[in-house]
Amino acid sequence: MNLVLHILYVLILSLSESLSEPSNKKFPENFQFGVATAAYQVEGGWSDDGKGVNIWDQFTHTHPDSVINGDTGDIACDSYHRYMGDVEMLKNLGVNYYRFSLSWSRILPTGYTNQINEAGVEYYQNFISALKENGIEPFVTLYHWDLPQPLQEIGGWPNPLLEDIFAVYARTAFTLFGEKVKNWMTFNEPKQTCLAGYGLGSAAPGISASGIGEYECMHTIMKAHARAYHIYDEEFRPTQSGRISIVLDTGWYEPASDSEEDMEAAERSLQFEHGWCAHPIYHPDGNYPQVMIDRIADRSQKEGFSKSRLPEFSAEEIEYIRGTFDFLCINTYTTSMVKWTNDYEIGTPGFYADVSVSTYQDPSWNGSASSWLKVVPWGMRKLLNWIDQTYNHPEIVITENGYSDDGRLDDPNRLNYYAEYLTSLLEAILEDGVNVSGYTAWSLMDNFEWTSGYTVKFGLYQVDFDNPNRTRTIKGSGEYYKNVIASKCLVDTCEE
Template sequence: MERYMVIVTIFCMVITRISCCDIVKLTFPSGFKIGTASAAYQVEGAWNVSDKGENIWDHWTHNYPEYIRDGRNGDVACNSYYKYKEDVALIKSIGFDFYRFSISWSRVLPNGFANEINEEGIQYYKNLTEELLANGIEPIVTIYHWDHPMILEELGGWTNELMVEWFADYARVIFDALGPLVKTFITINEPSVYCGNGYNTTRHSPGKVLENMGHYICIHNTLKAHATVYHMYDDEYRSEQQGQISLTTQCDGWYLNDDSNATLVDQAFQFNCGWVVHPVFVGDYPEIMKTRIAMISELEGYPFSRLPEFSDEWVEYIKGTADFFGLNHYTSYILTADPDEESGIYNIDSGIIKSVNTSYPVGSLAWMSIAPEGFGNLLRMIRDQYDNPPVQIFENGYCDLGELDDYDRITYYNSYMTELLSVINNDNCNVVRYTAWSLMDNFEWSDGYTVNFGIVSVNLTDPDRARTSKLSTSWWRSVMETRTVQDVPTSV
């Protein structure tokens, strides 16, 4: 009860920011699109059927289960490879406008290269796409969501610049197969997450800790790959397929507190969000990143900066490769300058220590706090930094332990969407799409099945992986029916 009262308090704090005469502003603008999402490895299962090849998460979970909190894997996951029609029926019953899903590279190209195309794998995604369209649901395709074929990782993965060419070959297969049906493509999902966790820690596959520079090399090649595919689509497919394409990145928000100042906030933003999007929307890495990493690298004795340098040609080639700003956002942090730097000790390239505001409710992961004002701060920063681009939010959601009466999740969505409508209506932020992560409970990477983001429950002990609606399922159904943010239901 005490936790529920805290949740209600946060809800009331958000509501009081909107006057009675502004309640109408809880209605979504005309043309605003709302949907839900998943990712291939997290939901599909069928990890080795129909000639699918091994990907890096297959390899990681099978060979290093100790790095997964519950030691489990995505071999079956939600079984969506076989249950996609049921998933589409769920999406339709809730009333979502679109469904964002990703392609498994190794299901389409089992050996990673375009010389061997798996037609059964392609057909699965065609079937899913056609099923969505037949039910009036817009398909949005993510070409890469962290699961490239293992053979490519053995060749260096994203630390090998040849991945630029290999990814472009793979993307061409997807454009040829799905482009006539799909009008929104995301090239790559959250580069800073898979690069940071996979090439600088053992938190994610491939779990390589590479001299505190593997993640920088990974992003460098990822941005080249994204730009190459963007230009390929622009030059060869756009005129006929008439679609839009960009990448999506994870960006944190922040609380404004007594220690906050514009310099600190900008520094944190550039190292977190600007790292990926500054080269796309402005050109090259943020100056603060180049300066600090070069300086710290020199102090560490490196004869070069750990942050690679783009040539002038690459700077120009990457700049402008976005039809929209793809954003994933979950939570916000208190920002503090590392005090050791006053003594000339540099522990963190960013120089920023992040912490969670303990006065706010926290989800089943320690970093997951309900902090909608940080969401607003972030959206206003994007508006100001990048000339108010059209923002498409492709992930936003809350984790718990799988409760069917998921009041905390509803409170999260209510407060974040209220904040979203506030910045649209009051701050002129150009947000045009919102995605609830995720459709159903699934394999949550290094956390396995110990935490849940779904608005639909999945019975993981049932071989059929039966789906069960949660309280948030019906809440979302009401949102979609009214196109208005709904109140948080009263707990019994």
């Protein structure tokens, strides 16, 4: 571990790990608050009005055993038919913006522009107009995991052709909606798209090709993101005056001790889990993190491959991808501890074998309804400092953060989660000087939570999935967040 990284970790580790009462300091006046959802998780109407089939439709219908209770997003929250009710909920919360995604298949049923579904276009135009009329800025994600099934039939994201196909889709969206949309995100959590979808096979489209599939997938997505950025920058920004980025995800990885080995293991985890996507775009050097390049090349050679399983960017591609952002978006929920360990034995290739670290979560940490989500608010402050220092002090927008439970209206654990994480965020802003401009709660309402189906709930609003009207009711945490947005304060009275 080089000296600069060692000093960085010592500084970050020195940040306090104890949070007492919620902060009584106010968020900056220009700080913005929002909430988020994703198309497949809330819209429903899976085959209505000309919408095409996407990989999550296909996955849940053909592999019902892959989702708890065989749940699907066929109806979900029925937002396709009840979007005006969603707008009323957003207006009641007083949010500055709403982050949601477009269903590619609802706009382009085949994935290509040979067929444009006017009903789908009208739905999004009406929805975006309703948001704007109520003073709510749309933050639009082009791709949130729901690839049109016809594009999966030609190989999905590991197929380099999807770079061009996505570029055409992005241009179509900018043309159709860009007059009113000023904040765009190309992809949501490409690490999850690639690792779960094409590596581990645990999510749609369910391809198990670990050690190869996820890397080929990410290689295409990085180039597709850059294409969309340049299309917007050159063709649309001069008249639409918006901005564009990509949404990445990571937890904080805390070294199990202050030993150089554990600190190196924690840094390696961050580079594989976050730097894999972030380094090519945000780092001044571009390209994948050097630790990934070196380790995967070495293990590939020992495994008998003729070249590294990690694809290489050309010098021109590195330059084309680097700097393709206007702000940095991060989804973050929890923290893990990391210990150094001997490299995994050479054998079956795999992402986690390439990382070769030992991760765990402290059993004393409070949990949630999701086994992976422990309540560790101090991890957010440390992560934000690491991002700030690693990527040269970018503007950061937290595009997802939230807590899962069983969906009860009285939800003090979620309320406390928000109070504690927002306190950690405020400390990063006011005490550390990290440039965070916005915070997005996940989620506006209970919804389809991927392979967990409807068994875990993240919403500020409860949804009655047994009622055909999908009745929404605000929770205690929703009322709390509403007050935070109005006052920019986490307690009853803040210091001015």
